[in-house]
Amino acid sequence: MAGAALRRLMAEYKQLVTNPPEGIVAGPISEENFFEWEALITGPEGTCFEGGIFPAKLIFPFDYPLSPPKMQFTCDMFHPNVYPDGRVCISILHAPGDDPMGYETSAERWSPVQSVEKILLSVVSILAEPNDESGANVDAAKMWRENREEFNRISEKIVRKSLGL
Amino acid sequence: MPLGILNRLPIPTLTTYSVISAALFVSLIYNAKHAVENPDWKSEFLTSDKNSSDIIGDEEEEHLIDLETINLPESIRDILFYMIQDNFSRWVFVNAVTCAILLLGRMIQIIVFGDLRTIEIHIFREKLCNYFLYKCIFMFGVIKVQTTEDVIFLLGWFGILGFLQIFVQFSKDRLEYMATVSSRDTFWDRCKIVTLLLCILSIASYMIYFCLTNGDNLGYNIFAFMIAECLSITLRVPHIVIKYVIDPFEAKFIRNQNQRFRERNVFANFIISKMEISLTYYISLGLDLADLCLELLHYLHMVLWSNALFSVASFALCMHVRYLTTEIQRKIKKHRNYIWILNHMEKEYPMASEKELNENSDNCAICWEKMEVARKLPCRHLFHATCLQLWLEQDTSCPTCRYVLNMNGSSIRRSTTSRQTTRGVIRIGRAAIPLNRQHFFHFDGTAFFPSSRYVSWLPSFSVQVMSTMGAPELSDSQLETMARQVQQIFPHYPINLLIDNLRQTRSVSVTSNNILEGLLPFEEPNIIEESSQMNRTISDVTEASTSTAAYSPTQENENISESYNSNVNIKECEFSSIPAEREITLKNRKEQLFLNAKQKYLERRLVN
Incomplete structure (x- = not known):
């Protein structure tokens, strides 16, 4: 069964290399272990995260794609849907059974049809448009709603830091 | 719990330990040789022994006889005899043997496994502590050994067993790791591990043989205690071999076969896919359950034998028994669920025909591999039977379109009304393919009130649902508004093309996806x-x-x-x-x- 996970991850990796989505690079951290990936995500144009390169770690379960992977930014990230420790909170990363927040329908949750590429694209889209209903980082959500300038200033700082400038 | 303490304890490394034991052993031999030079050491010994203890009995003499029969120079025999007689030197001797076994284990580990990963070391420690704890409980809490000889004998026995078990554990972990994580070609590593496993198996069978031949001397209970663990090893080894070695090869073989059979007929494919699912599954399940039951019996036997229900020992044993029973229950429950889903799939989701497979050039959406045989959901999405099975065990919707599958099987069997409902749902599913069914609502009233008089109005209710679901063709104006929505995103697509596609998909988002996936051919x-x-x-x-x-x-x-x-x-x-x-x-x-x-x-x- 885990062999199936490995084959699927290999197929996804191949697809991400041969036909990469714009501004995204992802692959296993080490060829020895295909269940831990690192992904680099470019902040979407026209948003406060524009131009930043945000590294994140993806950890896949052995029964992938039946269960979703876990995703965690390894850089600083100040965003309503990202926990202060970097874990990403989006509905497609939630297993179909559990619903920690009680606000999503099962249609929004994980399904084996999802893929690394789709996850990363969703993350790019929440970078552009945070979903402030599900506040993983309450401070960020509040600031996003009430003090956008300050939020932009902080994200600018994060972008610069992510580029090592 | 014991781990925390153990981590803090300064455990000497293997090298220092072996150096110390070697030194002790050498000094012991030297000492023994010195003592043997004294001409009347033997008589001294025998008399002192007889005076001091009457407990040393049969076994000691057996040892003596053993030594006599072995053809050795007299001086060495004397030294051995001395070592066995003297209490302190006996322990040193045991220590030396332990050290030798440890070194042997280390050697095997280096040859077969190479370096251990951190997690393996962690598991090793945990298992060892557990094993040690339970064996101590067994020795002092359950059978309450009295004599040093018994302790040494049991130590030896458990030492060998533990040695085997730890290597079985290592092999299992390593094979699992190879099957999952490592992508390298691991044929030789696999061979090495399998050879090791076979050696373990033969040793374990020899131990069983030993138990069987000496069963009369040991007494029924001790015999049962001793044989249980050997049996457990002999069960576990074939299980591991089947699960991690034969299974992947077989899967590969079957896949090749599949390709060969593909031209012949659907029926052959069907049979093969069924075999693929069931054979290894049942063997694995059977061995798993047998192993667990055996362990359960073993521990229950211990609890009963220990005769003291309120001691610490029996408490620990009861905890383990409880763990084992829940584990067995979990396995059985999982298996029943598995069987149920298997039957459900057989009944409700037919095999896709050759034509459908050809039309659908996509791979299986779950494993991304080519589909030679597939099952079809009511929403017309195709998946490998095994992939679908695994998904349905945890969720009851179509992975692709989230179509809610009616998995409430008990109701299907109970009343005809609900059976009609499910059939209706399936028919609609076929009529309107990738309809956005997020708001689909299926009222399964008959499951809740099987014999209630309200059942009579239930069918009409489900008809109502059906009629909203199976809404006839969308009107042209509706289609046009939807097409305009799509056109806002994809301005260079002609509206006619969009309307055509929307008529099939009935959903803005599905059409957009189709365009993005390049399914909508359009030359510009x-x-x-x-x-x-x-x-x-x-x-x-x-x-x-x-x-x-x-x-x-x-x-x-x-x-x-x-x-x-x-x-x-x-x-x-x-x-x-x-x-x-x-x-x-x-x-x-x-x-x-x-x-x-x-x-x-x-x-x-x-x-x-």
């Missing part, structure tokens, strides 16, 4: 040429940077990838089959992404 030579020219000019301007961001997101996927190829090294987009090369490619791509982003950022800064 002028626009493509223009845009690619534009790309080229852009890529000339900013040489290294990926200019993909510069053009509108409305272009087709192909177009994007084409332009990506044009300004990024083609070699970089190839997927190498050599792991090291892939690693380098990935690293390069990451670096390039970084550099481009940095450059862009600085450029933008300058502009502002």
Whole structure:
């Protein structure tokens, strides 16, 4: 069964290399272990995260794609849907059974049809448009709603830091 | 719990330990030799023994006889005899043997497994502590050994058993690791582990043989205690071999067979896919359950035998028994669920026909592999039977379109009304393919009130649901508004084409997805040429940077990838089959992404 996970991850990796989505690079951290990936995500144009390169770690379960992977930014990230420790909170990363927040329908949750590429694209889209209903980082959500300038200033700082400038 | 303490205790490393034991052993031999030189040491010994203890009895004499029969020079025999007689030297001797076993184990580990991973070391420690704890409980809490000889005998027995068990555990972990994580070719490593497992198996069978032959002397209970664990090892080894060695090979074999059979007929495919599911599953389940039951019996036996229900020992044993029973229950429950889903799939989701498979050129959406045989859900999506089975064990919707499958099987069997309902749902599912069914609502009233008089109005209720679901063709005006919505996203698609597609899909989002996935063939030579020219000019301007961001997101996927190829090294987009090369490619791509982003950022800064 885990062999199936490995084959699927290999197929996804191949697809991400041969036909990469714009501004995204992802692959296993080490060829020895295909269940831990690192992904680099470019902040979407026209948003406060524009131009930043945000590294994140993806950890896949052995029964992938039946269960979703876990995703965690390894850089600083100040965003309503990202926990202060970097874990990403989006509905497609939630297993179909559990619903920690009680606000999503099962249609929004994980399904084996999802893929690394789709996850990363969703993350790019929440970078552009945070979903402030599900506040993983309450401070960020509040600031996003009430003090956008300050939020932009902080994200600018994060972008610069992510580029090592 | 014992781990925490153990981690803090200063355990000597294997080298220091073996050095100390070797030194002790050498000094012991020297001492023994010295003592043996005294002409009447033997008589002294025998008399002192007889005076001091009457407990040393049969076994001691057996040892004596053993030594006599072995053909050895007299001096060595004497030394051995001395060592066995003297209490202190006996322990030193045991210690030396333990050390030798440890060294042997270390050697096997280095030869077969190479370096251990951290997790393996962790598991090893945990298992060892557990094993030690339970054996102590067994020795002093359950059978309450009295004499040193018994202790030594049991130590030896458990030592060997523990040795075997730990290596079984190692092999299992390593094989699992190979099957899952490591992508390297591991044929030789596998061979080594399998040989080791076979050795373990033969030792364990010899131990069983030993138990069987000496069963009369040991007494019924001790015999049962001793044989249980050997049996457990002999069960576990074939299980591991089947699960991690034969299974992958068999899967590969079956896949090859599948391709060969494909031309023949659907029926052969069907049989093979069924075999694939069931054979290894049942063997594995059976061995698993047998192993657990055996252990359960073993521990229950211990609890009963220990005769003291309120001691610490029996408490620990009861905890373990409880754990085992829940484990067995869990396994059985899982198995029943598995069988249920299997039957349900058989009944409700037919095998896809050859024609459907040909029409659907996609791979299985779950494992991304080609489908030679597949099962069809009511929403017409195809999946491998095994993949679908695994998914349905945890969720009851179609992975692709989230169509809620009616998995409430008890109700299907109970009343005809609900059976009609499910049939109706299936029919609708076929009529309206990828309809957005997020709001689909199925009222399964009969499951809750099987014999209630309210059942009579239930069918009409489900008909109502059906009629909303199976709504007839959308009106032209509706289609047009939807098409305009799509056209806002994809302005260069002609509205007729969009309406056609919408008539099939009935959903804006599904059509958009179709366009994005390139399923909607649409030639627009002028626009493509223009845009690619534009790309080229852009890529000339900013040489290294990926200019993909510069053009509108409305272009087709192909177009994007084409332009990506044009300004990024083609070699970089190839997927190498050599792991090291892939690693380098990935690293390069990451670096390039970084550099481009940095450059862009600085450029933008300058502009502002």
